[in-house]
Amino acid sequence: MILVFGEEFERDVTYELVALAKRLGDYKVVVSEDFDDIDGDVIRVERLNWKVVKELHDRFKPEGVLFANAPSGMDLAPKLAGITGIPMVTNVIKLENGDRFKATSLTYGGKVLVDLEVDKPSIFVVNRGYYDPNEGRGTPKVERLDLDFEDDVELIEVVKPEEDVDISKAEVVVSVGRGIGDESNIELAKELAELLNGVVAGSRPIIDQGWLPKSRQVGRSGKTVTGKVYIALGISGATEHVEGVKAKNVIAVNTDRDAPIFRIAKVGVVADVNELLPVLIEKLREIKS
Amino acid sequence: MDMLLNRLKELTNNKYFQCIQCGTCGGSCPYGAYTPYTPRRMILAIRLGMVEDILNSNAQWLCTACQTCTSRCPSRIQITDGIIPALREKSLLEGKVPEELSTALINIMRYGNPFKESPMKRDGWAKELDFEVPTMMKKKSAEVLLLPECFGAYHRRCKQATKALAKVMKILEVDFAILGREERCTGDHVRLCGEFALFEDLMEKNMKVFRKYEFKYIVTHDAHAFNALKNFYGLNVLHHSQFLHDNLEKLKGMFNELDYTVTYHDSCYLGRKNGIYEEPREVIRSIPGVRFVEFKRNRENALCCGAGGGGIWLDSVMREFVKVRPAEDRVREAKEVGADVIVTGCVLDIPMFEDALKVTGLDGEIVVKDIAELVLEALEGG
Amino acid sequence: MRIGAIVRIVPDLVMGIEIEESEIVPFKYVPNERDEHALEEAVVFKEKTGGNLEVVGIVDDELRDDEAMEEALALAYAKGADSLKKIVLNRRTFDRREVARAIADHFKDYDVVMVGIQSIDSFAGYLGGILSGVLGYSYVGGVVGVDYDGGLIVQKELGGGVVGKFRVKTPAILGVVSAERPITFVPLVKLRQAMKEMKVEEIEVEVPDMGGIEVVRFYEPEKPEITLLEGDVEELADKLVEVFKSLSLV
Numbered sequence: 001m002i003l004v005f006g007e008e009f010e011r012d013v014t015y016e017l018v019a020l021a022k023r024l025g026d027y028k029v030v031v032s033e034d035f036d037d038i039d040g041d042v043i044r045v046e047r048l049n050w051k052v053v054k055e056l057h058d059r060f061k062p063e064g065v066l067f068a069n070a071p072s073g074m075d076l077a078p079k080l081a082g083i084t085g086i087p088m089v090t091n092v093i094k095l096e097n098g099d100r101f102k103a104t105s106l107t108y109g110g111k112v113l114v115d116l117e118v119d120k121p122s123i124f125v126v127n128r129g130y131y132d133p134n135e136g137r138g139t140p141k142v143e144r145l146d147l148d149f150e151d152d153v154e155l156i157e158v159v160k161p162e163e164d165v166d167i168s169k170a171e172v173v174v175s176v177g178r179g180i181g182d183e184s185n186i187e188l189a190k191e192l193a194e195l196l197n198g199v200v201a202g203s204r205p206i207i208d209q210g211w212l213p214k215s216r217q218v219g220r221s222g223k224t225v226t227g228k229v230y231i232a233l234g235i236s237g238a239t240e241h242v243e244g245v246k247a248k249n250v251i252a253v254n255t256d257r258d259a260p261i262f263r264i265a266k267v268g269v270v271a272d273v274n275e276l277l278p279v280l281i282e283k284l285r286e287i288k289s
Numbered sequence: 290m291d292m293l294l295n296r297l298k299e300l301t302n303n304k305y306f307q308c309i310q311c312g313t314c315g316g317s318c319p320y321g322a323y324t325p326y327t328p329r330r331m332i333l334a335i336r337l338g339m340v341e342d343i344l345n346s347n348a349q350w351l352c353t354a355c356q357t358c359t360s361r362c363p364s365r366i367q368i369t370d371g372i373i374p375a376l377r378e379k380s381l382l383e384g385k386v387p388e389e390l391s392t393a394l395i396n397i398m399r400y401g402n403p404f405k406e407s408p409m410k411r412d413g414w415a416k417e418l419d420f421e422v423p424t425m426m427k428k429k430s431a432e433v434l435l436l437p438e439c440f441g442a443y444h445r446r447c448k449q450a451t452k453a454l455a456k457v458m459k460i461l462e463v464d465f466a467i468l469g470r471e472e473r474c475t476g477d478h479v480r481l482c483g484e485f486a487l488f489e490d491l492m493e494k495n496m497k498v499f500r501k502y503e504f505k506y507i508v509t510h511d512a513h514a515f516n517a518l519k520n521f522y523g524l525n526v527l528h529h530s531q532f533l534h535d536n537l538e539k540l541k542g543m544f545n546e547l548d549y550t551v552t553y554h555d556s557c558y559l560g561r562k563n564g565i566y567e568e569p570r571e572v573i574r575s576i577p578g579v580r581f582v583e584f585k586r587n588r589e590n591a592l593c594c595g596a597g598g599g600g601i602w603l604d605s606v607m608r609e610f611v612k613v614r615p616a617e618d619r620v621r622e623a624k625e626v627g628a629d630v631i632v633t634g635c636v637l638d639i640p641m642f643e644d645a646l647k648v649t650g651l652d653g654e655i656v657v658k659d660i661a662e663l664v665l666e667a668l669e670g671g
Numbered sequence: 672m673r674i675g676a677i678v679r680i681v682p683d684l685v686m687g688i689e690i691e692e693s694e695i696v697p698f699k700y701v702p703n704e705r706d707e708h709a710l711e712e713a714v715v716f717k718e719k720t721g722g723n724l725e726v727v728g729i730v731d732d733e734l735r736d737d738e739a740m741e742e743a744l745a746l747a748y749a750k751g752a753d754s755l756k757k758i759v760l761n762r763r764t765f766d767r768r769e770v771a772r773a774i775a776d777h778f779k780d781y782d783v784v785m786v787g788i789q790s791i792d793s794f795a796g797y798l799g800g801i802l803s804g805v806l807g808y809s810y811v812g813g814v815v816g817v818d819y820d821g822g823l824i825v826q827k828e829l830g831g832g833v834v835g836k837f838r839v840k841t842p843a844i845l846g847v848v849s850a851e852r853p854i855t856f857v858p859l860v861k862l863r864q865a866m867k868e869m870k871v872e873e874i875e876v877e878v879p880d881m882g883g884i885e886v887v888r889f890y891e892p893e894k895p896e897i898t899l900l901e902g903d904v905e906e907l908a909d910k911l912v913e914v915f916k917s918l919s920l921v
Contacts, residue, residue, distance in 0.1 A: 009829040050810075071829045074788070075812045075846075078797040081768055082804015087883035088768065088796040090789070105794035106892065109684050112695060114794050115887040122883065152809040152840040156824075159834045172920060181640070183604075184648045196920045209605070223830070229918055249918060251911070255445050262897055267914050270901045272445050274643075278652065279908040287912070287921055381858045384750070391856035398859065399701065400685060407685050486859035 003062035006031035006038075008048050008072040010224070013128050014038065017066045018136030020126060024064060024097040029140075030056055039138025043145050048072060050079040051149035057084065063120040064101060069127045069243070077125045088123040089116055093130045109238065110260050128224065129246050164215035165199050171227040172198025173247065175218050178205045179234020179254060179273050186211050188277040189233055195284040201225065203235045219244040234273040237261025293340060293379050300371035307364045308332040314358035314368060319593055323610040324351045328358050328368045331376065340379065349376040350387055350606045353615065354481045354598020356561040360589060369598070370481070377483030390482065390602040398487055401473030401494075402439040403602070412469035414441070414448040415455070422455055424469040430503035431466035433458065433532075436518075438511035439474050440636045446643065447636040450659035454510050454529055457665050460543070461536055465508070471498045477513035477558075480521070481598035492522060499524065508532045510661060512558035512635035513597065519563065528559055530634050530660050534568035537575060545670040546578035551663070552628035554584065554619065554642070555591035556635035569634050569660055576667045582626045584619075592619050596637040616645035623655055631657045672722030672819070675781035676713035677799075678747060679703045679729050680739040681792045692888045695792070700739035702746070705787025711850035712817060713785040714750045720819050725781070726752040728871075729774060729798075731763040735873075741866060749857045749865040756872045764878050765886070767796030773878045775805045781842060783823065788812045788846035795884050799846040809839050812846030826851075 002021045006014035006029055014031065018038055021027035028041045032048040045052055053076050057065065065080065067073030069091060081088035093113075094104040101118040106127060167173055174193035176186060186200070193200040200216065207217040218225055219241040230247035237252070237260035245264060252265035255272050262268040269276065297305045308329065315327025326334065326348035334343050343349060352373050359369045366372070380386065386394070393403035401408050414437065415422040425434065435458065441451040458465050476491035499522075509515050510529040518526040533540065551573055559565040566588050574581050586592050593600075595615040600607070607614070620642055623631050631642055639657050646652040658666075682688050682697030689696040710726060717724040726747035730740045735757070744755050758774050778784055786799040803810030815834065816826035823839040828848060839845075857865075900910050915921045 009833070009835075050804075071813050071827065074797065075800060075810060078767075078800025078812075079804045079810055081796055082771060082801035082806075084804075085768060085772075085881065087766075087881075088801070089884065090794055090796060102887075107792065107794040108682070108688065108695065109791050111684065111688065111891070112690055112889055113892050114889050116794070117885045117887055119883040152843075153811055154838045155835050156838050157836040158829070159826075159836065182644045182647075184644060188647075196915065229920065251914065257899065257901075262899070263892060265897050267911075268897050268899045269907055269911060270899065271904060271907050274647075275904050276907055276911075278647075279904050280911055283908050283912050284915075284921060378858075381856065382861060384855045384857075386856045388853040391853060394856050395854070405685055407687060409687065484858055486863065490859055 001025065001060060001062045002027040002064045002066060003056065003060055004029040004066045005048065005053060005073065005076060006035065007068040007070045008032055010068070010070045011035070012133060013068040013070050015133035015136035016128060016131040017068055017126060019131040019133060020095060021066055022135060024095065028060065035140065037137045038140045039136055040140065042140040042142045044142055045145050046148045048076070049149065049151035049153065050076055051151060052147045053080050054083060055147055055149070061121070064097070065121070065123045067123070067125045069125050073125055077123050081123050086121050086123060087118050088125070089118055090125040092124045092126045095124055095126070110242065110263070128243050164213055167199055167201045167216055167218065168223040168225055169227065170199045170225070172196050172229045172231075173201050173218070173225045173227060174198050174231045174233065175201040175203065175235060176206055176233045177203040177235030179236070180206070181234070181274055183209070183211045185274055185277070188281065191281055192231070192277060192284070195281065195288065198229070203241050232261050232265070233277070235261050237264065290340065293375055296375040296378060297335070297371065300375055301367045304364065304366045305332060305372060306336070308366060309364055311363060313361050313363060317357040317361050319353065319355060319357070319615045320351050320611060324348045328372060331372060340376070343376060344380050344383070344385065347606055347609070349373060349380060350603050351610055352598060353593045353595045353600035355557045355593030357593070360561045373598070374481055374483040374485070378485060379483075381483055387603055387606045389605060390599055393599070393602045394479065394482070394484055394487070397474050397476075397479060397491070401491070402443060403474070404439065404443045406443050408473065409470050411442045411472055412467065413443070414451050415467060415469070417448070418452055418455060420459060423466045425466045425502040425504075426469065426471060428466045431464050432505050433463055433465035434502070434504040434507045435465050435467050436472065436507050436509040436511075436514060437467070438509060438514040438636070441511055442472070444636070444640065446640050450510055450636050450639060450662055453659065453665040454661035457533070457661055457668065460668055461539060466504070468498060475514045475517045475522070477517040478597070478599045480517070496522065510634070510636055510659060512556040513637070516558040516562055528565055528634065530559070530565065530569035530572060533572045533660065533664055537572060540664065540668070541575050544576050544667040547576055547663070547667050548578050549630045550580045550582060550628050551630045551632050552582050552584050552623050552626055553632045554594070554634070554638055555588055556633065556638055557591070557593050557597055559634050560591055561589050569632070572660060572664065573632055576663065582628055584622050584626060586622065592622070594619060594638045594641040596641045601637060601641070614645060614648075616641040617649050620645045620649055620651055620655060624651055629655055630663070631655060632660050632663050633657060634660055672720040672783070673781045674713050674717055674722045674724045675778060675784040676710045676724065676726045676747065676752070677729060677784065677786040678706045678710055678726060678743040679787070679790055680734065680737060680743060681790050684791065690889050690891050692890065695889055700734065700737050702739055702743035703787050703790040705789060705847065706743070707787075707854055708850040709785040709787045709847035710747055710750065711852065711854050712814070712847050715851060716783065716785070716817050716819070717751060723753050724751065725754045725756065727777070728755070728757040729760065729770065730757060731760050733763065735759045742862070744871055745862050745865040745869060746857050748869040749861045750855060754872070755869055756874060759873060759875045760878050761875060762878050765795050766881060766884055767793065767798045767801050769878050769881050770798055771801040771805050772881070773876045775802060777874060777876070778802060778806060783817075783841060784844045785847050786844065788814070788848045797846060799844045803844040806842070809841070809843040810846070811837055811839055811843070812848070814845045814847045815849050816851040817845060
């Protein structure tokens with residue numbers, strides 16, 4: 001049996017875990033919030049902390065435990081591995097069930113894949129974007145469990161960034177990275193976004209620089225974009241960034257033809273963003289007028 | 290404090306206390322109107338033991354090391370190479386370093402370049418050419434050692450200038466080679482930022498490599514590398530404008546006509562610091578069809594591009610004080626004199642001015658070319 | 672307040688790695704970036720609390736004298752660490768459970784231990800979280816700030832730019848993703864001085880064999896089907912416009 005722990009802070013990734021669990025065998029999904037369209041057996045608990053995880057693990061004795069590579073999964077999974085001593089694999093992008101688990105992990109900053117064979121029982125922290133969340137949707141059979149353990153970690157306040165457009169839901173996102181070079185070039189990206197009826201976003205360095213607000217950050221510590229098109233301008237494509245890119249079509253512009261961003265791109269353009277943008281904008285303006 | 294005073298004595302030949310408080314420096318400074326501490330006030334504050342006040346104000350970072358104050362100081366005090374780096378050193382030692390600069394310095398220390406690029410890729414630009422540029426490791430000796438320095442080796446735009454210079458050398462049938470992967474940052478910005486130990490370390494490592502090979506002289510198109518190699522490494526080095534000038538008779542016979550109105554930007558470390566004014570002008574003027582116009586502020590009065598002395602990594606500090614970057618003023622000056630090409634002599638100028646053209650909206654009207662790029666264009670027929 | 676910080680070294684991806692089926696061959700090592708953030712945050716926390724900071728390098732036997740480990744410890748010393756330790760693992764392992772068990776005994780005397788949330792070469796666990804499980808300490812990952820008001824208040828990224836403030840019982844291990852201030856530059860003169868002056872207590876530990884995870888092979892990710900456009904800017908812009916049209920963006 002596979003035990004899935006839903007992601008508390010980034011709910012949508014829970015469906016991806018369910019999609020994977022379905023392929024592995026019988027499964028139960030543990031969540032601490034209301035989900036009305038998860039397919040299969042759902043265990044609703046009051047809160048999800050390591051004590052609850054440990055209790056359910058002991059109760060069900062699963063052959064495999066799935067967590068998301070996301071804020072709550074990344075805390076709970078290693079804790080469980082530390083307590084139980086069972087094997088744990090991170091950054092999983094592929095998982096198959098057999099006598100042992102066969103897992104593939106994406107490591108070394110996205111430069112290396114490693115195939116692993118893992119004894120049961122074991123714990124897997126699964127990357128986003130590799131399993132179709134729609135396969136995880138369906139009709140839930142919900143069972144409430146009154147497990148309410150005090151934790152040694154207590155959430156006391158949630159600080160939200162100031163209100164801004166929600167890039168995660170925008171259909172077209174024009175996103176800029178370090179390759180944009182200069183803050184003044186952000187204006188060019190904004191103009192392109194406007195011409196394509198999209199919104200502008202950025203990678204972490206751009207937000208760190210204060211060139212765009214935090215709410216516009218794409219990636220692990222920012223938002224996950226899920227729209228139709230993601231246009232990555234001068235973004236190298238670090239793992240942390242790529243994790244937040246789940247748009248259906250990725251178009252990447254980068255000077256380095258070996259940039260990892262091209263690995264997820266449908267169309268790659270080897271060019272200097274700063275040279276390309278003014279020309280591109282000019283052409284789009286002509287078409288519009 | 291003692292360390293600072295000793296450093297000041299050493300770097301200014303004990304002259305820093307001879308300041309007559311005339312204010313020429315502040316009046317000359319591109320940031321003079323914005324900085325809380327002009328050099329004059331800095332010296333005064335040091336005398337009064339108020340060094341921490343200067344450092345807390347961040348004024349020590351608001352300097353592009355343009356040498357204008359130093360060149361005009363009636364007491365001949367080394368402000369740019371002395372007072373400023375000494376104060377910056379104290380900031381570094383206290384762990385107060387602006388973030389972008391901090392990253393650049395960490396990268397230079399680890400990888401020998403500020404871009405966090407692999408030293409193995411330092412010859413990447415040469416591989417983009419359709420002929421082979423030999424390395425010293427292979428060739429052991431050559432007449433000319435071509436040194437692209439970090440920006441010329443890695444920076445997307447600056448590489449174009451490096452490639453142009455290599456092509457010109459090939460056309461001139463010069464016996465030249467590069468260090469390739471063995472080259473590392475020469476460290477002039479590092480020194481001007483007060484990281485003296487790192488500068489010395491870079492110098493030591495570079496000298497070891499230089500000593501392995503035989504060459505008559507070095508040619509570089511990076512004015513800061515030129516300055517460091519000439520005045521600190523004590524090597525025989527030519528700025529590429531001098532090199533082109535030396536070959537001018539041969540070049541003249543090959544030039545095609547170009548239809549440009551060109552102005553020439555005197556880079557601080559060619560002009561004010563090293564007195565090279567006429568060679569680049571003569572090269573430009575000798576290209577048929579080129580109309581040469583001077584910036585209003587030219588030669589020793591030229592306005593800095595803003596990149597020097599680590600300025601290229603101090604943009605966010607500068608922006609706390611100044612709304613308009615010096616480079617933006619500079620490209621507007623080019624427009625005023627009717628130029629459609631700004632020719633530069635230092636690779637750092639190129640990205641600075643190209644950015645400024647975009648910010649000022651002059652990017653359709655004016656282009657920036659390194660002098661080697663202009664020469665190559667004339668050779669290849671415009 | 673007894674503060675600990677863990678520093679590790681990892682293959683330097685800037686210098687490149689060789690990917691062989693049975694192993695990854697680095698050209699050079701470098702301090703793990705997330706650990707550098709953990710160290711910086713530990714220094715900030717020491718400044719906030721006036722606590723005592725001990726920095727612990729963890730390194731495989733074959734790399735015990737690697738200059739990257741020396742650099743990592745010297746940087747820690749120069750930034751204000753009160754004492755330094757180097758735990759040498761008697762054999763190399765990718766399995767963080769094994770590392771955590773090997774080192775656990777040496778982490779019993781801290782109130783707070785900061786460690787990078789992960790290292791770039793990891794695929795079998797996160798050291799900080801596992802160590803907390805072994806020791807029975809609190810654990811929070813994704814940490815971007817730590818305060819103290821008599822108790823520990825930790826800021827953790829929750830995604831989407833949202834930050835959660837957590838009250839955390841000590842002893843605690845914190846998986847740091849980003850220090851609240853940029854990594855401070857240590858000038859070479861201070862680094863060299865630190866290398867000369869620092870005293871590092873070396874501790875050798877045995878790595879238990881827990882098994883359970885077997886590497887079948889390492890390999891490079893396949894580059895997916897991609898239309899790669901190259902050429903001059905005019906042409907590229909035209910082609911992109913066509914792509915935009917096909918996606919009905921214009």
